[in-house]
Amino acid sequence: MQYPKTKRLIKRVNRVHIDLVDQDNYAAAGPPHQQLAWLRANDPVHRHPGEPDFWAVTRYEDVVHVSRHSELFSSARKLALFNEMPEEQIAMQRMMMLNQDPPEHTRRRSLVNRGFTPRTIGALEQHIRDITDDLLDKCGSEADFVTEVAAPLPLYVICELLGAPVTDRDKIFAWSNRMIGAQDPDYADSPEEGSNAAMEVYAYANELAVQRKANPRNDIVSKLLQSDEAGQSLDETEFDLFVLLLVVAGNETTRNAASGGMLALFEHPDQWARLAADPGLAATAADEIVRWVSPVNLFRRTSTADQVLGGQQIKENDKVVVFYSSANRDTSVFPDAEVFDIGRSPNPHIGFGGGGAHFCLGNHLAKLELRVLFEQLARRYPNLRQTGDARRLRSHFINGIKELPVKLT
Template sequence: MHIDLVDRDRYASSGPPHDQLTWLRANSPVHWHQGEPSFWAVTRYEDVVHVSRHSDLFSSARKLALFDDAGEEQVAMQRLMMLNQDPPEHTRRRSLVNRGFTPRTIGALEQHIRDICDDLLDKCTGEIDFVTEVAAPLPLYVICELLGAPVADRDKLFTWSNRMIGTQDPDYASSPQQGSTAAMEVYAYANQLAAQRRANPRDDIVTRLIQPDENGETLDENEFDLFVLLLVVAGNETTRNAASGGMLALFDHPDQWDRLVADPTLARTAADEIVRWVSPVNLFRRTSTTSQVLGGQPIKENDKVVVFYASANRDTAVFPNAEVFDISRDPNPHIGFGGGGAHFCLGNHLAKLELRVLFEQLARRRPRLHQSGPARRLRSNFINGIKELPVTVG
């Protein structure tokens, strides 16, 4: 079988190459993937979890966590972001940021999220684009709430996020330079927010993060700017694409939509199954820190190692009937939020809360919702994204 797991045109036309991933799990689970550059493709659940939980063996900092290689200047700058750090630096940063994501903080958002969903659904009539009218605004409203930013700023956040993750998509950005410009605009926006909170502290995540913790530790200016950048992208793109991909999965499996409409409380397990099925983040890159063996293959120091969550989440060794979309699947040990370890998604509880409330309200309030045109996918091998999903609100 011809193997090309990073062809962006394939992702744009039909999503992750599950036929190739299935073959690799069975025949070559740690596979030397030819290309420019070549890399080790890790496709089996057990191996993806092993890589994720051993930052000492598979580094996020040496060559960053994103697939594309970067120049030394960019690497040095991006290492200030948690995504591209290893312990102990990552541990320090995460402990500071955790102050904004306590169970109390997230739990207190449920009614607010339900109100946002109801407001969005109130405005949905006739034929609409589910992505821009429902899936995208929800996490952006929540991010504005977390940051204490005006709701009117959500359009700016939406545009910046699209430009940063869509540098290879003609609809969003025509060059990596536009993505870099968007990042600089987010930095400036973060600086403005921090200055406002220093002058007028409020009960929000920005105020908590710019104040010293019990040990006197705080985020410096660059660290705070990069946290806001990560929140704008990670807190937006994952939930947005899980929501739109989940809606498409329910259209593709109308029996599951009928089950959800009949029993909206299934939204609790449906949220996890949607994340498993969609795997909004397709891959991350690590760099081997030593000569070692993974899945029977000899890995050399500094080899590029890429883990594929979309593959691991359909591993039949872990998920019975893995190719079946089942909104009542339980247990569901998916790794759509990462395979554990240092980089397990900080906002996973918030994302699941948003998805649960959204699909519960959709089932209750828009039971006759149906697809009215083809979905258009993002041209990206990183984010399993949907740019457009026409629906008719019955």
Template sequence: MLRPKAQAIDLGGKPDLKDPDLYMRDDHHEVFRKLRAQEPVYWNPEADASGFWGITRYADIEAISKNPKLFSSAKANGGHRIFNENDIDGNETDASMISMDPPEHAGYRRMVTPGFVPKRITGMEDRIRERVTRLLDNLPKTGEAEFISAVAAALPIEVLAELFGVPQSDGAKLFEWSNATVGEDDPELRVSDEYMRQCVLEMAGYAAGLWQQRLEKPGEDLISMLAHSKPGGEAMNFPTYIGTFILLVVAGNETTRNSISGGLLALSQNPQERQKLLDDPSLIPSAVQEIVRWVSPVLHMRRTATADTEIRGQRIRKGDKVVMWYASANRDEEAFDDPYRFDVTRYTKPDVPMQLGFGAGQHFCLGSRLAELQLKVLFEELLKRFPDIHVSGPVRRLRSNFISGIKEMPVRYTPER
């Protein structure tokens, strides 16, 4: 299952939204600002494919997400990424729920929903706090650390291992596979096609072993839910299981990791906002929403038009790719007051629209509550123990048009006595 690398294209001065360097340089917000004002439904040609419509306004993205009949996520129509999932050579994974439409989608989503219901998530809070406490205990006493490996990546991986019911020592493998899966455009992560193939094979072998174990001895974990559920009246086929496993590995950690790191970066760049959280920690849940709005860890999701239609008067043809840029919707001046201001109190005010970082409609992020809980506990403990923690040097960003990610981020803090 080798995802194609994004090929940039020279559009004669117009932006290429597919270009991973745009996001690695963190230049995309200015590009999106202009597009929202001038061409909110923007035709982006592609070097190696048919081209796509780039959608940048909040209201349009919300409406598209809530109309799966007209805007499909189904793998048979191309799926949820800019490249066509059904074109990938040797794709041994079948679609997971994120690349399905109703009514099929609901049956697959229901399989793992018990793992994400509020009671279950709330019940994880004490264990998440213990994990955070241990990670912070282990921060070097020198007062300097690399925050991604020490904290931001470590926490979601530990939580994912708990959800899967696997030993914490398996976390390193899950981390590597997840990086390789989303890192198709980052040469540091997809070292070679051969390496990527090996990762997929290892991941499939690992997932197969778990499936067998849980069939024989079910537990309360997500893998047991998958192995024992019957979405269409029958057990899930193996390729769909592998696709779902990979979805959970990636969705469960890349996004949360990058919200944690992007959140700390935003607090470092806006010390007055950090001070508000220090003075009043009850603002942290509002800050969490603002962090996800600000970071938009998932840059886009794609849909495919199932019939001729129009968006803002622009004709869209059946079969056209429609790419929803959440990173733009979350800075839309028609939706948010002062959208370029990072404001930890924003979500204490009345009538503020939901941030779209978790999407909208029937694919709305299944793990949103779990991600919010991890962010809340992390920032509560971090700011309590290291009130002056701040980013102390340049950050290294992921080269990707899909995940807004940070690979390395040095921090400095006054160590505890």
């Protein structure tokens, strides 16, 4: 869809300060929703200054279009992450599913899908409920919701999926923090820390693969190392990169949706009271939390051809960045988009991606973890309250919270 571009609009854009990637702003207040709302209304595909300049895509319809057309907007040419990388790093990173286009992505994903079917994930529900209750049992009356509840839950589940000892969760937690928080001084001394953490995950995955090949178990690692019906399997590098992706995506999305959702419920006490009165709303609450928080703020694509998007002429090899946090508050799709409503239905949010090849592989698992967590919280602690300020992650990629003090009553 093309949108008209008038002289008055151009003039107004020039007078409005737009900066969607200032990480200090994210640390202070989270995604810049006022700027994003203005862009959706006035300049939905915005030429944003940077090194290089990029197109900021903010409307739901356009984000979905970019997401569903890998042949036009590539994840492989310059990768899916925002920051630029030297060519030798790009070549290595292209081996990860996140940074691939069909048909290579399709082949890899078909192998990995075996461990993430709805039936396989559904079988984990009681185990996730037990983990959640155990975490809540261990909390004192005063707790940090992030480090004592939101972060350990997906880490325990990842250990379960990998068949790894639960004692490894602290290592996985530290690796994930160093990779995602490479721009946050609380988590890493320098951006190079992220690369170092990734190498440690590779080594860990390698050791895990050796163990499972020698002694297969009934876990996802053993499944992925075995050949499928067509005789195909992940090679060593592909497996290591998958574990790296699982450590980050399987941890960060759920962790930050949970902590961001808890903060949203504190900021909307009527919705917390509603959930406490009816914990069965936890299923729709999980989807509304993902829409509202949008734990992954953005992804990058690269245009593969000259084309028009949102009324703008995009050139081949232009950097195109989709903002899920903006699309998820598009009033053309979500009535009362600025209202946090745990009963919202339908709720076609794109917090797990806009569809297409890269729709989140673990979306069923993430929604299950969130549903169980908030159902148990509502049942056990209807008077749960916030006791201190939330501290946010310094990142324009992950909409994260580092600390959220609570009182469990």
